[in-house]
Amino acid sequence: MKLSLRGEYALRALLVLGMNTDKEVVRIQTISDEQNIPKRFLEQILNELKVAGILESRRGIAGGYRLKSAPEKITLAEVIRLIEGPLAPVSCVSEKFYEKCTCPDEAKCGIRSVMKDVREAIVKVLEQVTVAQLCDRARMLEGQVANPLDYVI
Amino acid sequence: MKLSLRGEYALRALLVLGMNTDKEVVRIQTISDEQNIPKRFLEQILNELKVAGILESRRGIAGGYRLKSAPEKITLAEVIRLIEGPLAPVSCVSEKFYEKCTCPDEAKCGIRSVMKDVREAIVKVLEQVTVAQLCDRARMLEGQVANPLDYVI
């Protein structure tokens, strides 16, 4: 049930980019330093996110990456699906990456029934949370109030 | 976020054993046939479940496996934790298998905050569902009413 490091790195990079939407672009080196991610490995991941249309880049000496669309538009679910594949614990309950499994009868499978619930629980969280919210949480944890409205009774 | 085949096989074997609590024991061969699981692979898995105290076995010509405790006592969470390890998507939010990750500051990590929610969602399902309930679902899907009480208004 684990996320690969590749996936974790992708999310952590997006967090950095989300925190720096004021800047034109952020360099790979900066993200790499800030998050302890091997630079050459991170290059691949960011490029993959770019090809997928989540990031855009500028090349050359003042180059770097930035989010292509608003941080509110990018859900963690889509990022993880892109990097990792299915969110579902077994492929036979996956919506986007369905594959039938070796069970004799999918329609009567108790495991499948439970795993559907698990998938739904996971998806519910990850499709709701956007990069913007990820950043809000990070700001909150740093003691900076992200949104004062949260504290109005 | 995927379960390995090993874990899936374990659950499917437990489903069969749960459906056959009336019998003294069930042979590996029977489970293997019923669920399309490679027999020699399944042997290892069942033995692992036995060593962990979830199953018990009888050897010899009338041998086989059965659940050691009541199907209501065995949760899917404990089985998956045994076979697969952590339920959490990243190790830094795992309760039973905690390991710190490469993030610069765990306490201020937005990813970690979200992944905690995901872990909780997964655990909520898998710690609630027992082998008994797994069997109920399977019976339900087969059109047999598992428990007539469910239909009393």
Added chain:
DNA sequence: GCTATACTCTATCAAAACAGTAGAGTTAAT
């Protein structure tokens, strides 16, 4: 006691996934 059959234990193995490294190439600001 013998035998057939089932579980037990350890080892091995091929293929895939994972995590990372390397190098040559392209772009663009100065």
Added chain:
DNA sequence: ATTAACTCTACTGTTTTGATAGAGTATAGC
């Protein structure tokens, strides 16, 4: 022109996964 950044493709070592193999041990039934 230079330099510092992204780009693209390939490779490599390690670990995990999904098995398979073989020798050994227990037991029911004759």
